[in-house]
Amino acid sequence: MIAPSILSADFARLAEEAAAVPGADWLHVDVMDGHFVPNLTLGLPVVEALGRSTPIPLDCHLMIDDPDRWAPGYAEIGSRNVTVHAEAAHDPRGCARDIRAAGALAGLSIKPGTPLEDWVEVLRDFDTLLVMSVEPGFGGQSFMPEVLEKVRTARRLVDTGHLTVLVEIDGGISASTVEQAAEAGVDCFVAGSAVYGADDPNKAVEALRAQAAA
Numbered sequence: 001m002i003a004p005s006i007l008s009a010d011f012a013r014l015a016e017e018a019a020a021v022p023g024a025d026w027l028h029v030d031v032m033d034g035h036f037v038p039n040l041t042l043g044l045p046v047v048e049a050l051g052r053s054t055p056i057p058l059d060c061h062l063m064i065d066d067p068d069r070w071a072p073g074y075a076e077i078g079s080r081n082v083t084v085h086a087e088a089a090h091d092p093r094g095c096a097r098d099i100r101a102a103g104a105l106a107g108l109s110i111k112p113g114t115p116l117e118d119w120v121e122v123l124r125d126f127d128t129l130l131v132m133s134v135e136p137g138f139g140g141q142s143f144m145p146e147v148l149e150k151v152r153t154a155r156r157l158v159d160t161g162h163l164t165v166l167v168e169i170d171g172g173i174s175a176s177t178v179e180q181a182a183e184a185g186v187d188c189f190v191a192g193s194a195v196y197g198a199d200d201p202n203k204a205v206e207a208l209r210a211q212a213a214a
């Protein structure tokens, strides 16, 4: 699966930018609050409007403090997947329960320095695992290959039936990194600058998918 990140799109033309990637499986929406991460992007009213403007399922990545309070709202507007950060949630299991009750898949994200081992038990209550391959906050950063070890571990846990999560990676995914991520066992690839920085964003989506499957 390929999930273009709208963070690298033109925020003045969100609906058109979503329409530019009809081949996307999910549209990745980076919600940043200027507290959990230094950057500030968009919030619920704008995400709700974006969701109404596109048939592509939204994949909301909440880089915010107190996601316990806000995550259910992102599920209620019809998002397919809502991801909270392990480092930010007061009660991650409660977040998962509330997100699922509102009809979305529940995702848990871990920053590059957060060990997967600490979260394996909690992940049993989640549907997706988002492994950050850059420090969250900004698009266009360099891929951190050292996080692939966590992807391999997650893949092993899923393949042996110890976990049932979709493994997603986010940060620095491009033509030069997608293959190593695929080889490590990623199911869903988030790509911002590699898609929206391309002359033809949809072609970039298809190219990444072909490379990931190779």
Ligand code: DX5
Pocket: 005, 006, 007, 008, 028, 030, 061, 134, 135, 136, 137, 138, 139, 140, 141, 170, 171, 172, 173, 190, 191, 192, 193, 194
């Ligand atoms: C970073 C965001 C990413 C970002 C990825 O904090 O979570 O989703 O948009 O952008 P690229 O693909 O350019 O690294």
Ligand code: ZN
Pocket: 005, 028, 029, 030, 061, 170, 190
């Ligand atoms: Zn993201």
